[in-house]
Amino acid sequence: MNMKYAVLIMLLCFSALGVLKAQENASPDSTISAVPNSNRAQNEVDNRIYSLAMRYNDVSVAKIKLYELMERNPRNLSYAETLASLYFEMEQYGSAALVSLDILERNDKSLTGLEVAAFSLEQLGALERALPHFESLHLLSGDLFSLYKTGYLQYTLKKYEEALNSVNMLIKDNKSTEQKLNFPTGENNMQEVSMAAAAQNLKGLIYKDQGSTEEARAAFEEALVLSPEFQLAKENLGELQ
Template identity: 40%
Template sequence: MRKMKYWMIAVVMMASVSSFAQDSTYLSNEYAKAMAVYSQAQLYNDIEVQKAALYDMLVLDPGDSSVMRTLSEYYYNNRRFTSSALVAMDILKKYPGNMVATEIAALSYEQLRIYDKAIEYYQEMWLALDDNNILYQVAYLQYSTKRYEEANTNLEILETKLTDENMITLTRQDGTNQEVKFKAALKNLSGLILLDQGNKEEAKVRFNEALALSPDFEAAKMGLEEANK
């Protein structure tokens, strides 16, 4: 009787293994089908079908970081910033320190004007990458949230890391890009902080220093005009 019992257990286990193998084959086939649909939708530029295919792949393999990353980028590029932030956060739960997800989280929260969260993720990026552009963005957002002391500290750090030849690309009022001397951008941001604090005379000095380095710097011209009112 005991042998029969063990034999029945073995039969059940064999059936489970067989079922698992079938399920694995089914999941593999369905995943391949979803990938094929995604690729075809890319050819036809059908973004809604692409999104549906990404969800199919994600359901079939919830830990697929490449699919999650593509989905977060899809949402961000289509200005669905809440969704891109949520997907990025999910990636970071599964894969802490993932730089692509960290960047998407930072960008998404910035677009949502949740600046404290954006600063948090930009700071993580800077600590990992030591990129001057990222630290400047941190300082700018700190200025935007009136965290002036922190912003000035980061400007001082940047001042020690830059040469006179370093450039940065900033956005003009009309949305186009403008390349200026990085040190001019630091002077301008320092001027904005001083202007916010009511120190117009010192702000003028900073704006003029910025314009001495980059005479066509639109933001510095606007800052100086505001300080002269």
Template identity: 55%
Template sequence: MKRAVVFMLLILSSGMVFSQTATDSIPKLDPKTKNALNAADQAAFQLAMRYSDRALAKTKLYDLMVRNPEDIRYMEALANIYFEANQSASAALVALDILEINDKNVGAKEIAAYSLEQLGALDRALPQYESLYLLTGDNFSLFKSASLQYNLKRYAEAMNSVEMLIKNAKADEKIGFPKEDGTTQEVSMKAAGFNLKGLIYLDQNSKTEAKAAFSEAISLDPSFEQAKQNLQSSN
């Protein structure tokens, strides 16, 4: 498994992008033939998706991509299929190729960010989350950016992101946290921000500030299990 991830990261660093050059050796089709093949493959793709035959659906998308390298829709559909199947390496590679074509493609950024994070490539996932926040203003992306900055020990950046999150979080915004019993607990985004702020302080041995941050998180969300555990462990 580790070898597969390393291989995937080598591909990521090589900057391989699906483009017109990948199809230079394929004979050119006349427009009528090309349109007929496209229509047949699109119909087969729709049927494959309807009957949950993801393998055939992907095959048809690859045929459409090779025949129509300029049409990004097929790459987007392929990235979504890989993402929904939890095939993080393939999802990340396709999404990154899409971003080489259009670096403001929000869907591709979301897939790239989450998939790279799942693969443990935190330093590659972080710029995607940061860019996603700049494009959308979505506080979830800001929280993920702060979390990855914290995990990468970039504490000054993480604290700056957390302060922005606490300031901008809306009262009705929620985010899920795992509980000890395996369920997921929804807590307010602002409480999540204070909990992360406490962790940043704790990593820097600022226990007084950490306790204050954890206590603030609990006051905002009294049932916040992780914040309670963090407060207890900071004593």
């Protein structure tokens, strides 16, 4: 199976989970900064309307209320974070990217802003611009999937030394043997493997691209030691023989 196709499907699954988490953390009700009494009452009304609109799947009304809340509360970035997540869920990646980049101009440590910017820019094919956001996301959160994504984009962009460094960091992290990734194995079928096995498989692809066949073989074999039924690693190893 094509590696890029496999990882894309895997990312869509993780992206959906990550955005749902970001939206929970950045709910319009969660952070209401000190505002004049004249605004507070209207904020409460707009928050209720937003919640109802989302409950009834009326996204257009929800977006309008978020824009009104953003205008009335310019210092409260939670509304913009929620809007960015909403655009991403709707697969409006251009809008999601623009909103999240505006967020990062004001707060470059916004995890929601970094996450939405990284995945949106990747979906738009702007890999060079997506990469630093994945790097920052890992540095700030310690999230191993962001580190895996960093390594994968570095590999795709042929930044092989950087990619190997990211992959080795991932392999050395003890949590990588505990955390899991899902890879597609066929139509509507998914296979769970350890993050460490996925990292070894990626390491093998990097070595393969560099023409280091024996190093690639060793990495694919190690991936299979960690996850013996890892179909993609089996296919990659088979291509070397």
